[in-house]
Amino acid sequence: MKRRNLDIFKRGHLSVFYCTYCSKKTLELFRPPNKKRKSGHLKKIYCPHCKIQRNCVEINGNGQYSYQDFLNEYNDGVFNEEGERRDDKWLTHGMLPM
């Protein structure tokens, strides 16, 4: 059931990465509890769709940031060519740079 999947995310073990350029999923990995990152944090990962290393957004249960938040940011053009978040957009989304 849905509840069970959410529990897995809440423990923060599963991290899913999405490319800031093509918005597709690039990687899923389990992080040990002591290696947890905040959901929404950016990491350079090879994107199999773009065939190049790009900044990807990590989404896990550690924080409020969800896949829908990523889609909103992506559609709003928050990510620049480097896959970084534009500072002005950060402010409009009420989030602080990490």
Ligand SMILES: [Zn+2]
């Ligand atoms: Zn990509």
